[in-house]
Amino acid sequence: MTDKISVALRDVSFAYDAGMPAMHFDAQFRQGVITAIMGASGSGKSTMLSLLAGFEIPQKGEIWLAGEDNTQRAAGDRPLSMVFQENNLFAHMSIFKNVGLGISPSLKLSADEKEQINIALQSVGLENYGERLPAQLSGGERQRVALARVMVRHKPILLLDEAFASLGPGLRREMLDLVGTLANKNAMTTLMVTHSPEDALHISEDLVFLGPKGVVYHGPSSELAKTQNQNEAVRDYLIGRRT
Numbered sequence: 165m166t167d168k169i170s171v172a173l174r175d176v177s178f179a180y181d182a183g184m185p186a187m188h189f190d191a192q193f194r195q196g197v198i199t200a201i202m203g204a205s206g207s208g209k210s211t212m213l214s215l216l217a218g219f220e221i222p223q224k225g226e227i228w229l230a231g232e233d234n235t236q237r238a239a240g241d242r243p244l245s246m247v248f249q250e251n252n253l254f255a256h257m258s259i260f261k262n263v264g265l266g267i268s269p270s271l272k273l274s275a276d277e278k279e280q281i282n283i284a285l286q287s288v289g290l291e292n293y294g295e296r297l298p299a300q301l302s303g304g305e306r307q308r309v310a311l312a313r314v315m316v317r318h319k320p321i322l323l324l325d326e327a328f329a330s331l332g333p334g335l336r337r338e339m340l341d342l343v344g345t346l347a348n349k350n351a352m353t354t355l356m357v358t359h360s361p362e363d364a365l366h367i368s369e370d371l372v373f374l375g376p377k378g379v380v381y382h383g384p385s386s387e388l389a390k391t392q393n394q395n396e397a398v399r400d401y402l403i404g405r406r407t
């Protein structure tokens with residue numbers, strides 16, 4: 165993997181309300197690498213992804229994506245796909261259309277694009293599910309549909325916000341492997357918020373660990389498995405002492 169930077173929050177300050185203390189983020193993410201984002205509850209993991217996705221705008225600092233300053237760019241125009249824990253799909257639309265929305269919001273799809281959707285559904289094992297509604301799928305299947313949509317979008321960056329947290333361990337592992345394959349095949353820079361050290365160790369090369377004042381560790385994910393000289397914040401988190 166290269167050390168080329170694909171995603172960066174440069175000296176970013178953000179507060180949801182004027183009266184609240186600002187959160188600070190300064191981090192760079194390597195292109196084509198899967199990075200786990202961890203930290204205590206409330207440390208700002210989801211906020212970091214929201215700033216990258218453009219759902220929130222920093223009061224100070226810059227957001228860089230795929231080599232360009234995206235700080236003022238609208239969320240829909242940013243070069244990324246995002247998958248949440250749930251509610252990734254429109255309940256009243258078929259699975260086929262839900263994937264199609266990743267290509268065209270108006271669902272005006274060419275024959276070639278329809279073929280792409282079928283291929284994506286096939287590669288997540290849902291080739292016969294296109295006509296169903298999201299409610300007719302299991303939770304794991306719905307997340308597969310969300311990944312099929314990521315595939316047809318062909319964006320260079322993928323953000324996962326606890327995307328598989330509600331799934332059982334076996335299924336979670338399967339989904340992580342699917343993400344790993346997808347990210348490697350397309351050299352996607354992937355940022356994955358997770359509370360699970362096992363998931364982070366399974367799939368990510370890098371780890372960003374957030375403390376109350378921003379990033380307190382950024383390095384190999386193997387830090388999570390260290391038995392000696394482990395980063396203090398990481399160690400406290402792992403032994404359940406919320407910092």
Ligand SMILES: Nc1ncnc2c1ncn2[C@@H]1O[C@H](COP(=O)(O)OP(=O)(O)OP(=O)(O)O)[C@@H](O)[C@H]1O
Nearest residue numbers: 180181203204205206207208209210211212357359
């Ligand atoms: N929409 C919002 N309005 C006001 N404050 C918010 C909002 N969303 C989050 N916060 C606050 O911002 C801080 C960071 O929240 P965030 O959801 O980013 O943390 P997190 O690390 O993802 O937490 P968790 O692991 O519990 O999901 C918290 O103090 C939270 O209460």
